Amino acid sequence: MSSRTSETETSTDQGQDGALRADRLGTAGLLFSVLAASAPLTVMAAVMPTAFATVGLVGQPLIFLVLGVVSALFTVGYAELSRRAHHAGAFYAHIARGLGPTVGAGASHVALASYCALQAGLGGLIGFGVCELIDHRFDVTIDWWVPALLAVALVGGLARLRVDLGAKVLGVLLLVEVALVVVFDAAALVQPAADRLSPHALNPHTLARGGVGTALCLCAAAFTGFAQAPVYAEETRRPGVVVRRVLFLAVGSVTALLVLGSWALTLAAGPRDIVDSAQKQGSGLLFALAGNTLGATFADVLHVLYVTGVLAALLAFHNVAARYAFAMGREGLLPAGFGRTRPAGGAPMAGSLLGTAISVVLVAAFALTDSRPPGDPTAPVTQMCAWTGAFGGLGVVVLMAASCLSAIVYFVRRGEAAPQRWRLLAAGLAGLALLGIAAYGVKRLPVLLGADPHGALGRVLPGLLVLVLVGGLVQGLVLRVRRPEVHAGIGRGNEARRTTPGSGTGQERATEHLTER
Template identity: 60%
Template sequence: MSTGRSSTSETGVRSESAGTSGKAGEIRTYKGQDRALRAGRLGTTGLLLSVLAASAPLMVVAGVMPTTYGVMGIVGQPLLFVILGVVLMLFSVGYAEMSRHVHNAGAFYAYIARGLGPTAGAGASVVALVAYSAMQVGIYGILGFEVSGIFATYFDITVAWWIPALVAVVLVGALGWLKIDLNAKVLGVLIVVECALVVIFDVAAIAEPGKEGLSLQAFNPDTLTGAGLGTALCFCIAAFVGFEQAPVYAEETSRPQIVVRRVMFLAVGYAALFLAFSAWALSVAVGPGEIVKVAGEQGPGLLFGLTESRLGSTFTDVLHILFVTGMFAALLSFHNVVARYAFAMGREGLLPAAFGRTNKTSGAPAGGSLLQSAVSVAVVLAFALTDDKPAGDPTAPVLHLFTWMGNVGALGVILLMATASLAVIAFFVRRGAGRTQAGRLVASGLSGLALLVIAFYTVKDFDVLVGAGPGSALSWILPAIIGAAAVVGLLYGAILRSTKPEVHARIGLGNEAFQLEKAAESERIQV
């Protein structure tokens, strides 16, 4: 099993790809424009809004924050977001530098392949596909539940949760076929309005604080003690998911070596400040001494109750609608990412070649988009068919589909980030740049260790995360999905190395192999 690919061997492989001998291991990938994503479609603003949409800020403020306060009893949640922001900023230092050297829609798995070898990259590709698919499909559950609740509340119509969920699958799939710059505009409008309304609430909460006034107790390190800290780490880091998706769009940006790294730092910085400020505003509105009790009693209704008392019922009604549109934006963002991972895998031979083609009209990865839509339909229907609860019961759509899939996906992304930190170190050391990149490599090492600790707590407390009782089989079955994906991917990579060395050598090269092929052909023509 391959553990690395040195700069010397990598150069040798690429030199061979320029030849015409047809030897085993030769990389020949250029097959026309339909195997490449369209460049220059996204700038800094479009890319930033696309990746921020995945974090669904309003869903975090209304769902994650009350849960962390009420169930886990962590009053210092705002400080926790600041600490996690620092960890992810350290991660971004090396990850962003890597993005200057590798432009591939496969992002995580491409970076891991270039640092730790093609076999490790194959393992990461399957984990990424499963993790992001799980996170996306899970959101269909809570979106369907919320839409059915809106119909029941405002129109007195009973609608099963899975009906709006399937409608959302169709709409997301249709948008996934369109140009990425159009997708970015849709995401941009939704995310800007969503964040603006949350900030309005934050300001209103600070202007009209609870009985304890403008207390900074939530930023006291003593508030991070307690048995729920590990679980809170898992919950809160999932709120940042999205920033790491920026390199997925590298091939479609105008200046990837600049735009991608800029967007990652902006996304992490914005998310950390936005989440910490909003979590503090919630604690101020209720009072640090009462926030755990009140959040435990009201749950996701906490935010909407506080907005109604301060900003009125009309504002709260609009917030309910934006809660749904924010989830739709997250669905579209995750769909775009999964489609591009599938495209990159199809282009490099990890998936059938059909997935490595783009839509001739829009340039979108058509095969990957269809794959994600099909998976979404299958999973939503599976949970719908096993739902024996009355309409309006959140068990199947929220407590099962959303919670189970969301935490499985979050675990996968955390492990991918930890592995990518190691890959960054290996990549620059193998290129002989260890000394010049020393600061970035230290940052990657520190973030990798921190992410491994968070992954440990995620697995350890998985029964709490998914609401399963002690000793429940779900506490190991669900995390095992990510473990199985990694094993399958590694075995697949090892098999490719033995049976199809030319495909194995191609893993992680992406569009770069295209350019090598085209350059070699041009040289032969000139000669």
């Protein structure tokens, strides 16, 4: 193991109740947790039809392929930083390493707000899915917020489990979900609507009609889940090896599933008819095509698995938000109570309760302001899911871009620019692409949300994100002046231990143990 010292580190090790339990997750458990957040069935049922209908672009498989390449380039630098810094607040820890603790503090607040928003939106999506399913099968209408709140409560209970037990729950749901997606894809390949295996959707000329930027922004959210892997590094066996492996496996798996899934949708509907079908069927497109190809029973089972898939994604995002809150509490960015874990299973309970509370408040707020007729479940999709998804997705994309810049600065400052030149190049290309997606997403936000192009919503959501960032930066600056020892420990987790001078125990020099061999 090599070590190098360049910065002062302070102890944040607070004993067993202030640390996540180590050695709980292996490659399979971590991969299940990450892929559950990517929710391939949810993307096929909700994101892909929206992209087809909104943009009118048949070449959606190529959009997912481009996003997969960008994600792979991002992962090159991100995985190397993750190998060196095992931290439950992955994004902000990485950013603090390269861009400094103050910027890391700002990033921590953006990450926590983004993941809390994403999990709340998924709660609304469950409400929509359950209402649709019950109405279709039993002709019974219920208010969407009832299953939404039940799902939030269920996830809050599941989050109390040990992380490895939670990973098993996610693993079972994910395997069944992926199996049904593969069955649908295979059926579309064997029995395409046009009676021939058309490669039209894979033709680059399909992108010539425009709308590529909008499609990239719509589909980018499907690739935000894989970046969660380093959040579990402190709970993973051999994190320097496992986290890196899972990151690349997740990117490859998500890209393959989404490219094949979007192509299968065009085959099942017919390349000429997919846009029209998506505009007419909306979120019911996948289930209608599955019913035509594989029968009504398969479509019903697929619909049930869609709901459980959203539930799995909700649990995955909830766990990540809870760990960010835990990491921030441990390092003085939130009250110290957030930096404690549950003795029985090692779960970060205060962070979990915070995520649950935010979800309940948001569901209640959208339910109380819902002016649609009783039983109409579209509010959580057109408003709650769209708005929180746009806020959270934009936040994660910005954090990914900042992480790319941080990786470049980190390696250059450590004198590793030459041996890491290919990683720096990959990080630079990914960072530019991610910044482009974020900027275009802000510009086209009203279109993406189906809102008034001249309305305030397109400015409010990015404005809220900027406000969160500025609040975090101000906190970082205040800590730098008033509590420099806390400021120096931002992004350090439990790695550093230093006793204060004159404490009677002596002083250990701060040492970075960042390279695992």
